[in-house]
Amino acid sequence: METPWRPLRHFVLKVHSRCDLACDHCYIYEHADQSWRGRPLVMAPETVRAAAGRIAQHAARHGLAQVGVVLHGGEPLLLGPRRLRALLTELHGTITGVCGLDLRMQTNAVRLDAALCELLLEFGVRVGVSLDGGRAENDRHRRYRNGATSHPQTLRGLALLRQPRFRPLYAGLLCTIDAANDPIAVYQALLAEEPPRIDLLLPHATWDTPPPQPVGPWLRTFHDRWAADDRPVPVRLFDSIRSLGLGGPSQSEAVGVDTGDVVVIETDGAWEEPDSMKTTGPAGGATGLTVFDASADDVTGLPAMRRRRAGLAALSATCRACELVRQCGGGLTAHRHRAGSGFDNPSVYCDDLKELIIAINEHPGPVAGDLGALPADAFDGLGYGYGDADAVALLADAELAVNRALVGEVAGETAAGGHLLAELERQAPEIFDEVLRHPFVRSWAVSCLDGGRDCDPDWAAAIAAAVAVRAGLPVEVPVRAHGGRIHLPTVGFFAAPAAEVTVSAAPGSFTLRWPGGRASVAGDAGARGWHAARWVTVDGVRILLEDADPYRDRLQHAATGHLDATAAGGWSSALRGAWEALSVDAPDQIGGLRQGLRAIVPLAPAPDGTLRSATSRHAFGALGIARTDPAELAVLLVHEFQHTKLGAVLDLIDLVPDDAGGDRLKVGWRPDPRPVEAALQGAYAHLAVADVWRRRADRDGGDQSRKLFRTYRDWTGEAIGALRTGDRLTPAGKRFVGRMADTVGSWAA
Structure with a gap:
């Protein structure tokens, strides 16, 4: 199975291997793998140093803008303030000289106090807290070893995180689902803690150790109440499913095709797959490598990690044939496991995920701001940088209405x-x-x-x-x-x-x-x-090779004259080759292109041989391009189609306020500061180009592909950051650019 290259971006550090609670649903201590028994209690300073060095080495080698490190256990607060400070100092000192560092901690919060909060604030560590609901729901599993409740202590820690001083630390709540608990009671208890985000965790199970009862009805009840309340807080599982349905990124490894960019470092320095694999059997997730003898690149080359990056090809035939597969992604890898067939199965939660996905797809999100004629889902899908066939068809119909009105006025x-x-x-x-x-x-x-x-x-x-x-x-x-x-x-x-x-x-x-x-x-x-007129049919799509229209000269660069048969045939071949490349390098753009691409205007080549392309705001669906090889042509098609899509969105919805005309933004791709709308156009086009080079880098691992991905990603991210400052965008514009930021963030986090 050919699998793509992809760097590791998320590192889970098991800084302490024991816990002060005895949760009976814990996948570390209560499931098949019991390797914790032979590991050191704490991660030693030399192990921390080696782990930090490997992370920094990997980030430098692959030009990562940022890596995420999660302090985990066991219970990481068992380290105590002195050892925790030393560990955070080492991580910061080693990694931040190379790239940005997103530090987080997952804790039960029973030991969290004001002094520890001050320490975490000093190092910018965001804290996720495990809580399964109110006292009755939480006590079902999260108790001390003597059976005593841990709920009051956890609430005391959460009260600290809600204080204005420590609120920046509060990352959210992680709730492990138990279908025996009342979903509405759990929802209300979680909401009462005012979390910035809720994570719902499916209890880890396999086909050999299945869940005791379905969780689909529980999830749907929780979701429907949340939706009825106008989604008062982000729920990562729900938001990921909706985002994936619109062509956007997943925010969770639980759904969507696994990107294979998460790895665990145990207290003894062992590299391991995500902890969920411990439920599959003894030594589940073990790699046999440590930070002392293997780099992060060595880990990415292992068969297990390559399987995680294989996308749809790694899923069972049942999954690949399912119409919901791009949202479900086969579920969590560990949940597909069955003795004898390994991971070549649907998730043990297949029916539950289907029920939830259908519920989410039936509930479009609330509309924030004036989105004109575009439904919220279409608007958000376009904002993520893609837009499916239905969304682009809406744009095309709106542009047709504009054409009709203008022609009627002139005629x-x-x-x-x-x-x-x-x-x-x-x-x-x-x-x-x-x-x-x-x-x-x-x-x-x-x-x-x-x-x-x-x-x-x-x-x-x-x-x-x-x-x-x-x-x-x-x-x-x-x-x-x-x-x-x-x-x-x-x-x-x-x-x-x-x-x-x-x-x-x-x-x-x-x-x-x-x-x-x-x-x-x-x-x-x-x-x-x-x-x-010359028409080219590519994958069933008729595209006009427009070499004669007297009004095609509205593009930035000069068009060619009428093509002879040889030149036209060359264009046909190049377009077919480019479309094949797009099916691999930009599959999420194909549906939109099929609906919106009307014409290609052949442009005169640049005298210096550089690539040349252009669009006009007043010619939706026409892309001007100087002919080049299919791989480069594919990039130009995506780049210019982004411009034509965004132009149509801007015809319908004000993303930039009228008084922003004099504002100028510095952008990476031009030496001159650009008007706000031009910066938005450039960022939107470069987002899609970055995605093409990201996929190519994933596939070929080439230095040039990686370099181009990083360049376009950084240009896009910096422009998005500038656009989001001040009042440069309308409310709808902020929402649109926020979706763009979600996509870029899913690459860089």
Whole structure:
């Protein structure tokens, strides 16, 4: 199985191997793997030093902007203040000189006091607390070894975290689900602790040790109450499922295809897979490597870690055939385990996850701010940097409505052709819409309404003739020549021998007449001077190779002239190759491209050989590109399609306030500061490009791919940070850029 390269970004440090509670559902002490019994109580200073060095080495080698380190156990607070300070000092001193450090701790909080909070505040350690609900629910499992409750002590620690001084430490609550508990009572008890986030943990189980009862009804009840309350706090499992359904990132290893970027370092320095693997059997998750004899790169090359990065290919045939697989991702790896078949099974929680995913998909999120004609799901999906076929279809329909309005305004003022449009629309509405979707119909209309010097108001007749020809309607339309040609959008052009040519349409053919001559065109049988529009079919998608439209010159770079057959064939081949590359390097963009890509305008190549591409705000779905090899062409397609999508969003929704016109932002990809909207456009395009290079780096592990990924990722992240400062965005703009930040954060965390 070919698996991608991917660096490790999350490191769990088992700083203490014992716990002051005896939770009977704990996967460390109560499940199949009992290796904790032979490990040191605490992580020794030399082990901390070696672990920190390996993490820093890995971050430097792969240019990581940030790594996450979670202090775990056992119970990490058993270290005590002195050893905890020494450990945090070592981690900070070694890692922060190389990259950013996101430090967290998972604790039961029974030992948390003000002095420890001050220490954690000093080092910026965010704290997650394990709590299963109110006292009755929590006491079902989380007790001291003598059976006494731990609930009051945990609440005392949480009260500290809610204090204004220590609130920045509070990362959230982790609740292990027990279907015997009342989900509403658990929901209310968790909410009472005012957490910034809730994590719901499925109790670890396998097909050999299945859960005692289904948890799907419990999850759905919890979710429905949470949704009815307008989602008062993020719930990572629910938010991840919804994000994945919109093409965004997962925030949890419990759902979505496992990225394989989490690794554990035990108190003795052993590298291990995530702790959930301990439930699969003795030595579950063991690698045989330690920080003293192996680097993090050595760990990523192990078969077990490669399996975690294999994506859909690592899932069972049952999972791959499921329509929900991209949201579920097969569930947690450990939950697929069965003796005899290993991990080649659906999750033991398959039915429960299906029930939850369907519930989430049936509950669209609340709308924050004015999202115009876009549903919240479509808006968020586009904000993540993608947008599925349905979302882009909404954009395309909205742009069609704009085109119709503009054409109606121009044609209503002209005599030639304008009077026909309403009748043609009535007789052939689908063909009428197809012609008006042509990107440069809007370019023409905007030019006329803006008083453009090259505007030909009579081009409305050419639009009418194009509809009549494509629909085979028996109509005659006089069309005036423009630059020595008549051009029928989406149909073709004719080297006109006269100032005016009458187009006579009929089913399956049409005739061109002028004083002293005529020419007939039927099917593929052309006439002298007639050049049919060039269409390329790629994976069932018809794309116009637009080399003739007189209004295609609204792009930043010059278009080529009419292509000969050899050049057109070269473009066809290049586009097919690029589409194949996109299916691997940008699979989440394919659905949108299928709905929104209308035309490719071949551009004249740059004299210095650099790549060249462009779009116009007034030509939705048209991408100008100078031909290059398929791999580079794929990147340019994604880059420019981002611009055309965002332009359509901006037509519908104000993301940037009107008074931001004079503001300028410094961006990494240009030497000159950019207006806010231009910075947003650039960040949105570069987000998608970074994703392409991320996938290529995952696949080939090449230094150049990694370098390009890091460059585009950093440009995008820095621009997002600048955009989110001050009042540079409207509420909808903040939401949109927040979704972009979620995607970039899922790469860099």
